[in-house]
Amino acid sequence: MVQASGAAHLVRVITDDLEYQIWVAATSREDAVSTVLECVPEGWSALLLDQSLDPNEAAVLKLEPGDVRRLKE
Numbered sequence: 001m002v003q004a005s006g007a008a009h010l011v012r013v014i015t016d017d018l019e020y021q022i023w024v025a026a027t028s029r030e031d032a033v034s035t036v037l038e039c040v041p042e043g044w045s046a047l048l049l050d051q052s053l054d055p056n057e058a059a060v061l062k063l064e065p066g067d068v069r070r071l072k073e
Contacts, residue, residue: 008058010049011036013070022071024053026063039068 009032013021023039023046025032033046040046053061063069 007055008053008061008063008067010051010053010071012047012049013040014045014047016041016043022049024058024061024063024067024069024071026058026065026067035066035068 007029008024008026009029011023011025011032013023013036015021023036025035027035029048029052033048036046037044053063061069
């Protein structure tokens with residue numbers, strides 16, 4: 001796990017249909033889950049993963065601080 005300023009945190013989201021999605025949040029680790037939950041329908045759940053993207057990986061995704069995005073499967 002990368003712990004660096006500017007890291008983006010991976011969050012696993014579980015939909016109402018019990019499907020899994022991976023989202024990335026360019027927020028603090030503490031805010032990642034709540035920020036993602038603000039972007040998905042009510043009733044879905046989310047879990048912070050141990051893995052993070054370092055600033056260079058986040059830059060490839062063109063993430064700015066505060067961005068939240070679903071990663072493609």
